Amino acid sequence: MDVPRPVPAPSPLTEPYWAACGRGELVIQHCAACGRYVHLPEAACPYCGGTDLPYEAVSGTGAVHTFTVVHRSFLPGFAPPYTVAWIDLDEGARVFGDVTGCPPEDVRIGMPVRVHFTDLDGFGPLPHWRPSP
Numbered sequence: 001m002d003v004p005r006p007v008p009a010p011s012p013l014t015e016p017y018w019a020a021c022g023r024g025e026l027v028i029q030h031c032a033a034c035g036r037y038v039h040l041p042e043a044a045c046p047y048c049g050g051t052d053l054p055y056e057a058v059s060g061t062g063a064v065h066t067f068t069v070v071h072r073s074f075l076p077g078f079a080p081p082y083t084v085a086w087i088d089l090d091e092g093a094r095v096f097g098d099v100t101g102c103p104p105e106d107v108r109i110g111m112p113v114r115v116h117f118t119d120l121d122g123f124g125p126l127p128h129w130r131p132s133p
Helices: 016-023
Strands: 027-030 055-057 061-068 082-089 094-099 112-118 124-131
Touching: 016 027, 016 055, 016 124, 061 094
Parallel strands: 094 124
Antiparallel strands: 027 055, 061 082, 061 112, 082 094, 112 124
């Protein structure tokens, strides 16, 4: 029996992120005080403490910074093996997500990737990363 994947629960802090995903757009918080990108969403900048963190559209292209292949899932709805990675975006931000569209053994540090969105039943589009030519 397949167990469904958990559905994200948007909060006032994360709702702009999920709304952008629904439009097929990747947005990241950008600190107005120090200019650094912040991901995962935070109420205050972890670098300078600033609280003006508007969401800004980013290109959705980057490279794998580091990754791991999960062979034993601890969450329902995730069929191992799967790859999760920190992605360095072209804008300088670092984001977290899963790498799809290639076997886990083909993922490499420095591999160019691009965001893509797939629908999660009962929720809507979720961002994922796949190899970019």
